[in-house]
Amino acid sequence: MTYDLFVGIAIAATSAAVAWQQPVTAQQGRLDIQQQPADYTRLADQVVGYARPDRTLVVLAATGNYWQALAFDFHQRGFVVSVVNPAQPRHFARFWLQRAKTDRLDAHLRAEFARRMQPEPWTPPPAIAEHLAHRLALREDFLQCQLQQRHRLHALQHCPHADPALFQRLRQHLALLERHIDQLTREIRSLWLSDPAWATPARHLLSIPGVGILTAAGRHSRL
Secondary structure (H helix, E strand, O other): OOOOOOOOOEEEEOOOEEEEEOOOOOOEEEEEEEEOOOOOOHHHHOOOOOEEEEEEEEEOOOOOOOOHHHHHEEEEOEEEEEEEOOHHHHHHHHHHHHHOOOOHHHHHHOOOOOOHHOOOOOOOOHHHHHHHHHHHHHHHHHHHHHHHHHHHHHHHHHOOOOOHHHHHHHHHHHHHHHHHHHHHHHEEEEEEHOOOOOOOHHHHHOOHHHHHHHHHHHOOOOO
């Protein structure tokens, strides 16, 4: 694929720094935006003045979940979006001896990385993958909280003057966490097995000895 414009985006929680360059004219530009739909439109309107969306490669790094809204938005607008491992631009920066780090420098680096490396386009996963991933992550958080509270309850039982009210609160919290965990487990199974496109591969995964619903759903949600 030959591109007419390369765009690099450095994503933060509420903002993004953007840089772009044209390989033929060497013309460059930059823009700072907020992580909101109106600014995604403003950015799209800016870059289409240089090249068609299908001739524009947009590169951003998979940092937390912050990249997702912009990546989905630009993919729907017809831009070629590539989501790379954050380590790739870092290694690229070391190769070019760039040691300073700001969002604007990172955006420029990603635009240069896009031009020189032209990473593979990203294809958005189906919505079910996101729904599963969020439930799996929340369930894991609840499990970690449950473990912490059990340790706290165990430690409290060894205190000679512990307040009985604290025991009650901890046990109530543990019971609530258990209900949430059970509910999420049921939702994960129902969601995964009820999707027409995923039901058959889901059952194939579950047929493997030792593979349970949570392990299989976790693997499938990353496909």
